[in-house]
Amino acid sequence: MPPRTSLTMIVRDEERNLSACLGPVAPLFDEVVVVDTGSGDRTREVAASFGARVFDVPWADDFAAARNAALDRATGAWAFRLDADDRLDPPDVERLRSLLVELPAAPD
Numbered sequence: 001m002p003p004r005t006s007l008t009m010i011v012r013d014e015e016r017n018l019s020a021c022l023g024p025v026a027p028l029f030d031e032v033v034v035v036d037t038g039s040g041d042r043t044r045e046v047a048a049s050f051g052a053r054v055f056d057v058p059w060a061d062d063f064a065a066a067r068n069a070a071l072d073r074a075t076g077a078w079a080f081r082l083d084a085d086d087r088l089d090p091p092d093v094e095r096l097r098s099l100l101v102e103l104p105a106a107p108d
Helices: 015-028 043-049 063-073 090-101
Strands: 005-011 031-036 053-056 078-081
Touching (some): 005 015, 015 043, 015 090, 031 043, 043 053, 063 078
Parallel strands (some): 005 031, 031 053
């Protein structure tokens, strides 16, 4: 059995981008963790529609702190990160699927 994998994202006002980003890749991961840093649109609802666990984390003008907040909430042995404006085309989605299946056992 492959190790548990997490997809982590830091977002703010990404309602228009999330579907195109998450649609092809969310099913590849055991969980999707989205840290929302203060969206005023439907970002949270769109992320949740892909099964994401969404957390509100106030923006502290510190990208590393937001990234660490996402990683702290991830439960996978392996954590991956995407930006909401990232896109994977079908061949790259298949490559990612293959890589995830071949991940080594959880690191100690």
